[in-house]
Each structure stands twice: as C-alpha cells, then as structure tokens.
Amino acid sequence: MSARLDRAALTAMRDFERAALETFAPRVFCCSGTGCHATGSIPLIAALREESARQGGAVQVIETGCNGFCALGPVVIMQPGGVLYCKVRAQDAAEVIASAGGRPVERLLYRDPEGNAVAGMDSIPFFALQRPWILRNKGRIDPENIGHAIAHEAYQGLAKALFDMTPEGVVEEVRASGLRGRGGAGFPTGLKWKFAAASPGDVKYVLCNADEGDPGAFMDRSILESDPHAVLEGMLIAAVAIGSRHGYIYCRSEYPLAIHRLTVAIAQARELGLLGENILGSGFSFDLEIYQGAGAFVCGEETALMRSIEGRRGMPVPRPPFPAQQGLWGKPTVLNNVETLAGVGAIIRLGAACHAGVGTEGSTGTKVFALSGDVNNIGLVEVDMGTPLSVLVNDIGGGVPGKRKCKAVQLGGPSGGSIPAHLLDTPVDYEAITKAGAIMGSGGVIVMNDRTCMVDMARFFMDFIQDESCGKCTPCREGTRRQLEILTRICEGKGEPCDLRALEDLAAVITDASLCGLGQTASNPILSALRHFRDEFEAHIAEKRCPAKRCVALLKFEVDESRCRKCGLCFKACPAGAVIWAKKQTARIDREKCVQCLACFQACPFDCID
Amino acid sequence: MNALTPEQLALADAVVAEHRGTPGSLITVLRLCQDIAGHFPPELIERIARGMNLPVAKVYGVVSFYSLFSLEPKGRHQVRVCTGTACYVRGVREVLDRVERRFGVKAGGTCGSGRFSLEPVRCLGACGLAPVMVVDRDVHGGVTPDSACKILEGYE
Numbered sequence: 070m071s072a073r074l075d076r077a078a079l080t081a082m083r084d085f086e087r088a089a090l091e092t093f094a095p096r097v098f099c100c101s102g103t104g105c106h107a108t109g110s111i112p113l114i115a116a117l118r119e120e121s122a123r124q125g126g127a128v129q130v131i132e133t134g135c136n137g138f139c140a141l142g143p144v145v146i147m148q149p150g151g152v153l154y155c156k157v158r159a160q161d162a163a164e165v166i167a168s169a170g171g172r173p174v175e176r177l178l179y180r181d182p183e184g185n186a187v188a189g190m191d192s193i194p195f196f197a198l199q200r201p202w203i204l205r206n207k208g209r210i211d212p213e214n215i216g217h218a219i220a221h222e223a224y225q226g227l228a229k230a231l232f233d234m235t236p237e238g239v240v241e242e243v244r245a246s247g248l249r250g251r252g253g254a255g256f257p258t259g260l261k262w263k264f265a266a267a268s269p270g271d272v273k274y275v276l277c278n279a280d281e282g283d284p285g286a287f288m289d290r291s292i293l294e295s296d297p298h299a300v301l302e303g304m305l306i307a308a309v310a311i312g313s314r315h316g317y318i319y320c321r322s323e324y325p326l327a328i329h330r331l332t333v334a335i336a337q338a339r340e341l342g343l344l345g346e347n348i349l350g351s352g353f354s355f356d357l358e359i360y361q362g363a364g365a366f367v368c369g370e371e372t373a374l375m376r377s378i379e380g381r382r383g384m385p386v387p388r389p390p391f392p393a394q395q396g397l398w399g400k401p402t403v404l405n406n407v408e409t410l411a412g413v414g415a416i417i418r419l420g421a422a423c424h425a426g427v428g429t430e431g432s433t434g435t436k437v438f439a440l441s442g443d444v445n446n447i448g449l450v451e452v453d454m455g456t457p458l459s460v461l462v463n464d465i466g467g468g469v470p471g472k473r474k475c476k477a478v479q480l481g482g483p484s485g486g487s488i489p490a491h492l493l494d495t496p497v498d499y500e501a502i503t504k505a506g507a508i509m510g511s512g513g514v515i516v517m518n519d520r521t522c523m524v525d526m527a528r529f530f531m532d533f534i535q536d537e538s539c540g541k542c543t544p545c546r547e548g549t550r551r552q553l554e555i556l557t558r559i560c561e562g563k564g565e566p567c568d569l570r571a572l573e574d575l576a577a578v579i580t581d582a583s584l585c586g587l588g589q590t591a592s593n594p595i596l597s598a599l600r601h602f603r604d605e606f607e608a609h610i611a612e613k614r615c616p617a618k619r620c621v622a623l624l625k626f627e628v629d630e631s632r633c634r635k636c637g638l639c640f641k642a643c644p645a646g647a648v649i650w651a652k653k654q655t656a657r658i659d660r661e662k663c664v665q666c667l668a669c670f671q672a673c674p675f676d677c678i679d
Numbered sequence: 680m681n682a683l684t685p686e687q688l689a690l691a692d693a694v695v696a697e698h699r700g701t702p703g704s705l706i707t708v709l710r711l712c713q714d715i716a717g718h719f720p721p722e723l724i725e726r727i728a729r730g731m732n733l734p735v736a737k738v739y740g741v742v743s744f745y746s747l748f749s750l751e752p753k754g755r756h757q758v759r760v761c762t763g764t765a766c767y768v769r770g771v772r773e774v775l776d777r778v779e780r781r782f783g784v785k786a787g788g789t790c791g792s793g794r795f796s797l798e799p800v801r802c803l804g805a806c807g808l809a810p811v812m813v814v815d816r817d818v819h820g821g822v823t824p825d826s827a828c829k830i831l832e833g834y835e
Contacts, residue, residue: 103804103805103818104805104807104808104820106818107805107808107811107818107819107820108808108820139805139806139807139808140807140808142807281804282801282802283802284762284763284764284765284767284801284802285763285764285765285802285806286802286804287802287804287805287806290804322710322747323800323803323804324804360706360707361706361707361710362745362747363706363709363710363745363746363747363748364745364746364747364748364800365744365745365746366801377706378703379702379703380702380703380704380705380706380707380741381705381737381741382740382741382744383744383745398702439806441764441765441806441807441809442764442765442768442769442806442809443768443769447765447806447807447809448807479764482764513764513806515764515765515768515806517768521768526767526768529764529767530764533801536801537801539744644777644824644825664780666773666776666777666824667770667773668773668824671770
C-alpha cells in the first residue's frame, strides 16, 4: 500500500476498505484514549486479541481513540448491534469475545440511575442526546490506520476542494457554513481565510493550535487521539484556500499519545501522497510538521504561539499587523483550532448547508464540550449549538453525584465565568453564554456542587492566570498578582469591606490595558463570581464565614451535637486520629491533633461539622 | 551531582549539530537535551548557546520561560499532580497537602532524599479521572489523599 493515490484511487480505496470492514462481521471496538489507558485498556486490548485468536479468530479487535465516556472506561463497543460495555477488565476478555453476535454479558452493561442494565448505545441518554459531527468517527476507527479513516470518507473533502472547486469557492463554502473558530473567540473561519488568501506573498503558513491549555478542556486531545486525519484534512483544505505550502501543528508536550498518533497519521498520509508534492496528482503541494510546546499557557494565544514556533519566548505582540498579513516569520498565516479544522472536511464534502442548518442563527453547527467536575457522566460530548446547558448537565451528564446540588457551571476556562444553577436554561450559543456572564471558550464545562466556594474558585483561577502571565505587560503581571493577594486574604478571613471595590477597579484597568487576550480576560472569573455570588464574598468579609465550608481558615472544626447522627463516617475518614467517636456517641474533634485536611467535612453526609 | 558525563555532553552536542541550521529549533533542542541531562546546569546552557550560535541570555531566557524546562535536578521519580479545575473541584488540594506532609516535599521541589520531585501541573486533559496524579509515566486517576500516599509508597 505504498502507491501514491490519485482521486480515483482514493475513492477505490475508500470502497475497498469499507467493504473489508463490513465483511468482517463481529467486531470489538475498544477505547484506547488517554483516559482508558489509565484505567487499563492496554492490557485489555492484548487480552481481547489473545482471546479472539483462541476462539477461532472470527472476531476482529479494533483499537480506537477516545469514545467520550471517559469516567466508565475502559469502554468496549460490540458491532454489529452497538452493545456497550463499561469498566471492562482484562479478565473479562473471554466473555466479551464469546458474546460477539450473541447474548450480551449482563454484568458489564451500563446501568442507568435506577440500576437497570442498558445494552444499546443509542438507548443511553449520554449518547442518544448527542449529535456527533466533529466526533463522528470516535470509537469507530483505528486512528493509526489510514484505511479506516478513508473508509469513513476522509480526504474526500480535500479531493473535492482540489478538483471541483476554486480556492475562492472553498473560502466561500466555509463562510457560508457559518463556521466560527472553536478555540474560544468565535471568529468566523471563512473570513479569517479570506483575509489570508487576499494577502500577497508566495510563502504562507497554515497553523493548527493544539496547545489546549485551558484547565478542564480535553476536546482537542480527544480529537487528535481518535481522528487525526480529520485535522490533517482540515489543514490541507485551509492550505488550498489560502495558497499555502507549509504548516505546523503546535501541540502541547503534555499530550504524548496525541503527538504519537499525529506522527503516525502524517507518515501514512505522506506515503499515500496526501501530503507532500503533487497531492492526489493535482499539482498542489503541502507538507506539515508537529511542533511541540514546552508548557506555557500563553502560547495558546496566536501571536505568542507563532513566537514560540520561531524558537523564542512565547510572548504576544500587539495587533495589527494581524497574522493574516504578518504572522509566522512575518508571512501571512492562518491559525485555527483543532476542533475548527476537524469539521472542515465534512463541510466541503457535504456542502455548507448541512452545517448552516444545524444550531442557532448566530452559532451554527455543533460544539464539543469536555464535561467534568461534580457530574455523574464525565466525558466528551457533542451537541447542537443552542442546546440548553441543563440538558448537558442533567440529561447527558446525569446530574450531580451524591445528595449534593448543582451550584454553578464554570465555562470557558480561566477567561470564562460561572453560570449559576438557576440560569441553566441558557442555550449554548456564543452570544447567549456571553450574556449570562461566561464565555463559550474552548468548551470546558465544569460542574460545581454546593460544596464549592466561589471565592476560593476565583482565587484558584487568579492563581492560574498569575502563574501563566508571560510578564510582558504590567497590568497583567502586577494587577493579577494584587487580585490574587486580595482573594487569598479574603479566603483566610482577613478580607476588608473595601476589597470588593479594589478587585473591581483592578479588573477594569487590567481588562483595558493588557496587551493580549490572556490579560484582557484575566479578571472574568472574579467579575462573574462577584456578579452571581456577591453574597458569598460578603459572608467571607463581614461575617468571617465560608458558606460552602471550604475555606479552612474560616472553619471552626467543631461538631454540632444537635445535628450529629453518630454515624462515625468522620471518624473513619480522619487521617490524623483527631475525631473522637464510639458507637452511638456524638463525634468530637480534638483540635490538638487536627491537621485541617477537610476529610471529615467531605465525609459527613449531614453537614454537621462547622 | 550537577556535572554532566562525557556521554551526555556528546549526545547533547549531536542534538545541537542536527538542528543547528533549522530556524526556530531552539525549543526542540532544549527539549531533547533535557531528556538527556534531566535538567539544565549552567554548563549545558552555555554549550547549547555556543553550538547554536546564540547569546547565552537568549537560551537562558527561553529555558526560564517554559515550565517544561528545569534548572534544578529532579528526584528519582517525578510526581506530577494535576491542578486543573476539574481536579481542584474534586479535591486535589487535599491530595497535594497530604503528599507534601507525608513525604516532606514542597510542591515544585524535591524531597531531601531525592526520592520524589513533586510538580503540580496545569490540566493534563484527563478530567474524567479527576483528581489525577502521574508518577513517571503511570497515570493514576481518582486519587484520594490516602490512595495517593499508598501509590507513592510503591516507588522507591
């Protein structure tokens, strides 16, 4: 399979690979993303392969990328039939293989909150309420096998762009689809390409931003791990549109599996003539390489990212000139996020209308979210734009675990904000979310229960921003430090009434005077917390009380005897032996021994420790 | 402890020689050299600067900017604790506190015996497993203060 393909050969290969997949009747798709690796999918896949061989080899075992159902991994899908097994162990391999095409293994099935076993993926709300578009190949293809990707139409969009369309036509199609950059700011992708295409010059660059630094976001990692060819195809189409011959994928070094799969994908694409000189015999040439980041959040900002590829400190520079005119090494450059690029191939292949027809008027298509925090079904989900947040949290996410309540949903990473539980009917749409006080951002959704202190969370985000500020401009470097100091003081019970005013004043200056997006949005977590949870700040300052019982300095570590049910859970949880308790006795805390670790607070189901 | 062996220096020189002519390759060179030496003692920084024909200040500036690069030697085992939002919401602060106390190591430092380097990192992108701790290359999800200490006991 080392021949370079032309268009007809690509289509022939697609048909051949598809037929090959279909003739192999029983197939076991085992998730092999970072999450499932950590829960044991590597030994599981080995065991499944061994068992398949022992049972006659009729069952094909396919290693796939992230399936999205991360918290219940390793996840296995049986085809045909779509039976889903959760938390599969290597010792289950014999039963899993034996069940192919027959009765499912009852004890490995997903259980709904009522405890009923559910066999079909499509009957589980987590999957049924999603619309996979970017993630259409997740759990269906082996990311290290280009044949699988081609069987599922990979590079057909590229072929269409090369042979049936003009570069202007490609830009126009993307513009008409309404696709907006999924990296956070939501700038129209077609417009960005149009500017770069219009810039004069023979050397232009296409960059893919895979520096996913937002805490709580893992969409890009999962896309790269499960469908790397979709990203390569997106970059190729961008290159056709603007007339570029060279590109870079800037990927964080914290994602070794994504880098490995990209490396494999690039090598395979080169071998088939899908990258390099004279692609598909069209005369068009483009090649790309991976550039590994070195751990700096600010490098997700486009001008900083370009400085980093140039081998310098990743510090942003003021715009204009915009990268579309003067970007990497001073040449016209287009930078798109992984998720943006992964959707481009299908838009060209199927036409703009199929994207424009989904979602809301201003925000078309779908959005991938990384759902995590205090929610039952943690994982990767993709829904239509305009879907209410409550569907994401309660229906797909299965609500908050335990007897806790949802307090707020944090969106958009450190530059985002928190949307309180009573506004959960807000639709996911760039404008609606901004109106509710957060931002779409790259798509991290972190659910927080009522034990989350919003002052502490604001402090957490300021700690992050302050740590990651590149230090180039004073408002961001010094201003965020002052904000962090004030928030730390408030959490320690040393807050003063004038502090809230000071936080707001600082926020106004930092927002107005910072050089890049990191500084301009740095105060968002504080402003959003002050907007929706001002009473919590006031309780910390005026009453020296943390309503969520999270700020250690404000806690008394005393058991309220009237509420204590004598269950002893705090006694069992305490690592320091500081809880004094015996059966049918009220617990007491020995302040001498207590190390203030909060274990008793988390263990007490009756909230009776103050 | 800080001195590099001749083999390490030869490997680093080879990396520099391979990338010398490529524009923008400094970060790649630094990454590969750190894999060889573990950290950047001053002699290594000077050697890379000379080899790449760059001012020492520029190389030092890049090394100190990125969190991947370390000027200090590391312990025998690298313990990376994710402090992303999902892990924080799920109680990673308590995990870090307990590990610090139990093994006498400060976040960002190495314990006196050189057994562990404790490095809080920003989001590893494995939020489904929060809180996450990575010891060398082993990912441990859903850790608690107790389980984290137990896991670390297993690394000598």
